Amino acid sequence: MSTTTTASARRLLAGSAAAAALLGGLTACGAADATTADGKTVVRYQSAPGSVDPLQLADALGKLPGIQLKKVGDVQGGPESLRALASNQVDISASAFYGAIAQTVATGVPIKAVVSSYGTNAKTGAAIVAKKGSGLTKDPHSFIGKKVAVNTLGANAEAVLDTWFAKGGLTQAQIKKVTLVPLPPLNTAQALKNGQVDAAYVGVGQLKPIGEAVPIDTIVKDSDVVGYYNGGGLSLRTDWIKKEKKADKTLVAGVAYAIDYIESHDRADVLKIYDTWLTDNGYGDQVEAVDKNWNGSTGVSSKGGVIADKDISIWLDWLGTRGDVDPSKIKPSDVFTNEFNPNA
Structure with missing residues (x-):
């Protein structure tokens, strides 16, 4: 955290x-x-x-x-x-x-x-995406020292990120070095493009418009971390x-x-x-x-x-x-x- x-x-x-x-x-x-x-x-x-x-x-x-x-x-x-x-x-x-x-x-x-x-569910969900060239990979350790955009703090995005980091072996001290940046979802693409954040937690519906604005890699889906859920x-x-x-x-x-x-x-x-x-x-x-x-x-x-x-x-x-x-x-x-x- x-x-x-x-x-x-x-x-x-x-x-x-x-x-x-x-x-x-x-x-x-x-x-x-x-x-x-x-x-x-x-x-x-x-x-x-x-x-x-x-x-x-x-x-x-x-x-x-x-x-x-x-x-x-x-x-x-x-x-x-x-x-x-x-x-x-x-x-x-x-x-x-x-x-x-x-x-x-x-x-x-x-x-x-x-x-x-x-x-x-099988139709939809959320994903952690990163700007190509950010150096971020499927290893959560690569997120140490990086900035991740979320729609708000203390909610779903933060819970999934914390869970993924912990499952990936990050210590609490290492998790503290990941900075979460609250941004309106419609502003996320511009923030990624301008380098204000390195990655973002977004709904899958945003993947296409964000990908049209800036080249991105999908790092991990929320269903990969916690399965399907309401x-x-x-x-x-x-x-x-x-x-x-x-x-x-x-x-x-x-x-x-x-x-x-x-x-x-x-x-x-x-x-x-x-x-x-x-x-x-x-x-x-x-x-x-x-x-x-x-x-x-x-x-x-x-x-x-x-x-x-x-x-x-x-x-x-x-x-x-x-x-x-x-x-x-x-x-x-x-x-x-x-x-x-x-x-x-």
Whole structure:
């Protein structure tokens, strides 16, 4: 774990703890916008540019009756989205890594993951890539002293990198010499091209556009390190869960439907519906990036994004080695619920 990543873990913990302390005083925030004149429940959310958002796709497919989505901005990573959820800036999180959700829950923040939204399977995943000539190889020791771009700190990319480094025989002292650099995914190609970073952890959908911008080598895939897995999902605050029983079921069922729709339809069919929704809702400027970067799959391996204990437990030991949580004091069932998923 690098010095950069240690600082990130502390920021995530501090941010989560502060959010927990503030949550009681903030739960009324936005209450005036809770319903529309025609009785729809307003759901505030954030999304990440450059990919198909399953919540937005659910709306595009007409699977969110009685719900009016209200976008309150874009988000770069799961930890940032979880802080927004805990402090009541949003009602449902964007996709967040299950390890980050577990860490947040362990600090006392009252949230629950409710549906898987991304992962790695035979269709899609992530990879560590390097600029040709960087000197980086499949031996993790070659990464010592190098800079690696990740979308955010304290999340999926960092967990896979740490796991790969450890499996490759790097000591903690050597891992500290690898610097992780948080960058928006859409900026990664330019950073590699300009030599600002030596390597990057990216979704496979980014491989083609990055390769068109700068010659790269694929060093290792995340599935080579940890196998196929559901990497993360959407979360709700427990107070919102208790208050909005009908909306809970609608949101989760809608996202579950969207996840299965993506996996059972051609990429072009999904984009036709999704791009139209983006344009009709004032986000037409995002269409080009989505069409260029999205690879056509969520990577979720379970029907309707149902969450399993293993989706959480795989990361608890990693969090324990970092000192972020005590694995003996948190169970996978503390982190998620399938209560609202019709596929459970």
